[in-house]
Amino acid sequence: MKKVVTGVVGNDIHVVANRLIDISLQARGFEVFNLGVNTSLEEFIDAVVETDADILLISSLNGEAEGWCRDLQFLRSEYDLKDVVFVIGGNLAVGEAKESDIIPKYKSYGFDLVFHQVDLNTGLDVLEKYMSELK
């Protein structure tokens, strides 16, 4: 069973999305570690280390991840996490922004998969496909 650490950057308003991701991942056969809202980047990384997770799935609803995840590459190299799949999804930009700008930017921060304004089940379908192709 693949293990996923998930949670939300930013505050309480986003509980519903977070919980739905949790339930959806479980329904798809993942073991889920949900850190909830207002989670710090260090907590995310540390949770991946403690659980030996395969995937880190961060949601960000109002473009809060900008600036916040610039330390990701550094933290990722602190521990040996090259086999972990890093995913970010949600609403990744403040205001109008082109998907063609956003995706490369987040990939350069160190994310393997980037979902900007993508519907939950579609995103998880892509994630499952990505995971099966990794093998």
Next chain:
Amino acid sequence: MSLLQKERDIITRNEYVDAFDFDEIEAFIKNAPKELFISHHFKKRDRLLVQPRGGFPTYKKMFELYETFMSADIDVLPLTIDSNTRLNDYAMAKKMLTLSEENEMDMLNGYPLVNHGYRTTRKMVTHFNKPVSLRHGTPDARLLVETALASGIFEIEGGPITYMLPYSKNFPLDKAFLYWKYVDKVCAKYSTLNEPINRESFGPLTATLVPPCIVIVIQILEMLLSIEEGVKSFSVSFSQNGSMMQDIVTSNVLKKLSRYYADQFGGEDAILNLVYHQWMGAFPRNKELSDSLINTNTVIAAMVRADKIIIKTRDEAFGIPTMQCNAQSVANTKYTLRTLKGLPLIHDEEEEANLEAEVKAIMDAVLNDSADTLWRKVFNSIKSGVIDVPFSPHIINKNEVITIRDENGNIRIIEKGQLPLPDKCFAYEKSKVNLPASKTEVINKMIHDIGAML
């Protein structure tokens, strides 16, 4: 001097607060007009009271809002508190209040009551001479409530469970119980001077597929915690759930069981009231459709024989409504209620028996907890998942219960987690739902069910 009074002296001594004159405050409450006490209006039971939401940062704008509401023949005025005050950050509230005053722009999402103080606010409350209801969401509301009561605000919403589980991630729940105990004690103390102070619980919780049994259990428990401290007037509440039948069943069981448990716990003399919240989930972005939803809600509030309805506006999907829009909503609701006559009394015996059995089973589990105080029994029950609120952000909440709507819009439990539901009840819940075959479809249905009114 009693320990409580010494504690009150310490609580009210604050950088941002002018000294409290407790003797003067007692005299004020003792002689306050009955009109200010919502409990006085509840006692008459002659109509469904209408209350909107609303709060602006400056005194001037708040006063203007109340004037606008008065023109719509309002029953209960709201005082919604800003989010800095809810987190006890009076320094930031002060800064933002000053900016709001200087720039004629609203830099706060509510009225910073602590910073305005009771001497100022009381002038406004007594000027309009209507009951005012305090709406906030504060875990530690001790100073806020002291200020409200001294201002002539004699209805205090909130409680240690209903203001924590939907709003906070990590405020320690045991502390919240302690701080709300203080609130109840002070309300009880003032209740002996004139008409009783009314306490109101916040039944909507996360407003996201919360099953009625959990809402009712939490309403009863917060009521018992208040009664334990001597509160004599208490409102239980819930919000539109998505099925008129389930709302009626919820109301019937909630009324019956809250009276039953209050009597069991020495609250025979307490007045109990029912508050109905219009839809607390996401509103359509079309204002006419929102009007229609609000109207349906008003009909249901009358059907469930609520004592007070808390209303929304057609601007709900767009943020804080304008004063005029808010007052229009009051007027519309009052109109609907005035024209709505001859409502049938409805019961559904099977549903009510099932819900009652569920509530009693959970209540038994809570009351049988080995702790020596009621609040700790409740605390332990939340920790163990005997009480579990879907979609709560709090780390103490189990988040194991999963619910979905049946084809009539009723919320049904499909995963019970640690809820001590009798087998028969759980089987009944599950028998009502035809779950889609694929799990993805179940999730899609849940998403659809959450946004039922979009």
Next chain:
Amino acid sequence: MSKLLIDVGSTYFKVCEETNITQHFRDFKKDIYEDLLHKCGDVFSRYKKEDVFICSSANGGLSTLIIGLTNSFSLKFAKNIAFNSGINIIDTILYSKIEESKVPLELIDVVIVVGGIDGISGVFDEKLLTYLQKVQYSNIVYVGTVQDANYLSSHIKSLKVLGNIITGKLHVNELELKEYLTNLYQADIVGKEDIKHLYEFTSNQIYSTPYIVNRSLPLIDANFEVVNPFIVVDIGGATTDIHYSRDLVRDNILSDSEYDRLVFKKLGVYKSKETLVFAAKNNEFVYELLAYLNVTENILEEESEKALRVLMQLSIFLVLYKVSRLNPLYVTLHLELLKSIVLTGGITKVLSYAEVEAIITFFYKKVMNLHSLPTIVLDYDYAIWTLGMKNNEHKEPKCL
């Protein structure tokens, strides 16, 4: 029948009888037993052994080294449990940095190894074993993933294995480790030559002082003019303890206690005076503070009654400073929400209320930019300790 309560500190003895409390300065030339017998022999003669209750912090407590996988879970949880079990000295090592980490020179009483939820394996390897070979320790306990327990047990002599302190939901599971550490602490007290003899005075279990204070915390606000959230600061000769209400922090730990404890091992006014002075001289506010107290920095080098008072005032300031937002290295407390500060320990016998108030006023004004203070309560007659001792008679839980 009345009870005799005794607290043996590193600097003072406190002796509490039904109606009065007396305090005696320790004579370091004598061992504890002789010193106590010399000063209070006649008092003991009036009580039966079963009516005498003793607690002690004289041995300084256990020294601990925690080796953990991450800061946010392993180390944070283990540290929280250790402090709440009454442990004073804690050093931590992040496992990923173990190869570069210094080896402690002194003997460690207990090493705690923690990492990983149950179900994962291979968290710890030879790196741990290599490191541990260089460390001198008396006890070692493992509280990480159950899958690594066998490997570690087979390579580490007398490894104690307990349940994982990290649950499957990444929450803390404190019970077993807390019980283990508390018992180890008790055993340590009993084992100390100095303390061993004290059992000639009592037939009751001798407890550690922080354990006793901790017991009384939930009762404080119902017994004194203390309002939640509060902190209790116990400034001792060697260490300074601070017990704080949990709503002053936001740290995602879901534990059973309403109060947490933190220890500053280098801010005592006697045994760790040098480190206290050093910390003071390096603090940006201290010269202003000394001027405010109307003294010069020379006072820090003096040996006088006045110098002692100033040192105590400094230690109050430094403790508050270290838990404030200006010092993010330690636990940060939301001191602007604080309603009461309770000071207990020897300090209440030396400083007047006005002296304490002066320092707290300075702190709130300079560091917090606030003019109104929390209420200050000085526990002159060790009422908190007495409450904890008395409360302890009826309930004797296995752990804190």
